[in-house]
Amino acid sequence: MMTTLQIGAVAYAIAVEGGGGLVRRHLAHCYGHYPTAEGWVDHWITLRAPTVWRRVIRPNLVSDVPAPVPLLPLPARLAPVALESAMNLATAGENDRFVMFHAATIARGEDALVMPGASSAGKSTLAAAALLAGWTLLSDEYAAFETLGERRLVAVPRAVSLKNESISYLAERFGVADRLAHRYAGTPKGTIAFLPARPIAPAARFRPRAVVFPQRRPGTEPLLRRLDPIEATTRLLEAAMNFATQGEPALLILRELVTAIPAYLLRYGEAAAALALLDDLLSGRGERGK
């Protein structure tokens, strides 16, 4: 099977040899309401069996996207996980149209919050909760900035990848168990479920209003602490994906993020309470210098 998808500003073409049924179900569930790509396609991703016999005996799939360390093939029952992970790798490693940070990005109108964080910091949980609470989800993985013009944020609203306890947490708190019904157990990161996002036009642009570094600590009250520009710079550089190779535009974007807008550390236990704080922050009601 072969298909194309326009996911916000980034277009993907996907070809799958084997395991096509599960991928079709995943695409229909997560991207059935997305348009197909009309022009330029950024990433061409092929999923196939690593060897001829792995097509039939204990079928496995692996993508052709280059990875820093060779990818392990996944069983065909995890084909959607293999696909999403290939889309991730391709966007992170082979897209030089944008300056990118490893960050969830959410918005109200055109005003966006950039939420960088390492894996397991809680940014996907917060991004998914924001999506379910009516925010616009730009991405749960990347803050992608244009390199020209006003260097604004673009959207890449792929399905949110939720892991392990985050799945049941969101299913219970937001009553979306049906949307998280397809769960993939036994992946290298445990159990994974994908929450469909909402499509955003390729031309949509967003203005970053604050940088927020989330830290999920179940059972704690939400706390928003202002960071000084030096700490914000250090943390942003840790989240930068193509900073060194993108030169001047990357430097200008970093300067803008640490000098023109505030940066905060957000410690939270309950996503809904954290989102209330972020709502206040964006609307100007919250403490900006706490």
Added chain:
Amino acid sequence: MSGFPCSPVLAVLLVPQRFLALSAAEQGLLVQRARRQAVAGRLVAGLRHAGVWEELDAVVRSALAGIERRQRYREGLIRRELDILERDFLPAMAVPVVALKGAAYLLRDLKAARGRVAADVDLLVPEAAVDRACVLLGELGYAIAAEKDNPYDRRYYRAYMHEVAPRRHPVRDVELDLHFRLLPRTHRYAFPMEPIWEQVFTLPGSAYYGLADADLFIHAAIHFLIDGEGREATRRLVELHDLLDLWPDQEAARAAVMSRARELGLVSVLEAAFVLLDELADKLGGRSRRRIAAPLRLARHALWRVQQEEEGGHAAALARWLLWLRGHLLRMPLPLLLRHLVTKWWRRRKAPT
């Protein structure tokens, strides 16, 4: 097949205007394939040079500009490494140090440097000076890559190869390959280095030396045809094509290179190189095919298969394996090769995972 259509990467690299005839989606696929064969920078440079940049769609331009920035970053790393070595290493060596491959193309500002994404710096020193060069590089902080830093690999490189084990500075992300020959000592086509050293010359505005033009071309050709394993066939073929620019035309290039090849005992190899370049012209313009010496026919076929695979054609696993086998058989006599492969296999098995 990849499941997607084939892309005319090679044709577009040589005639950039052809990029405009592709749909936006096809352009995206071609750019991805070029990127994975390390020729995306060359593609962008070609489009800039051909004056078609402004005719490209804005989205395409922004993707290509990002590739250009990435390539310039890598080029900057190589230039900086060359500058540091020129300041700290060359004066202490007191023998000619020759810049090879990408480093030479950059220092000479050749067409082959245009958009090239160099992964490492390749230098050549006289064999008598190589041990001192290693000590000096160690004092400057360069260390052997961890996986090669063992007595077996160090001895293998020094005794049988044409370079010592690759080194890397811990702070700077550039590999340094220090050569003392142009082909492994035990290679079927190994030649003495004296004629090479007789013709090296100081590069203008630099403390580095360069190979004579014909030797520069021959070095690129032998790594493509008789020492490689068929990796990045598209890039190597285009590089060879770009090096023809050292001469006023292909006939002048052929005369100069073949004369030198006769001295070095490499006639059949360089004949094959020119046949491949002629066939490249065939593919672009439709001229007749030339004959080629029998031993190189299979290699030529395999290289074209690999090149087609790089453009999205059928998988060329057998061709790649043949090139790998051939590369190893040419590199050393069979008993030595078997001993080496068994040792490598055994060491890998014993290595902690």
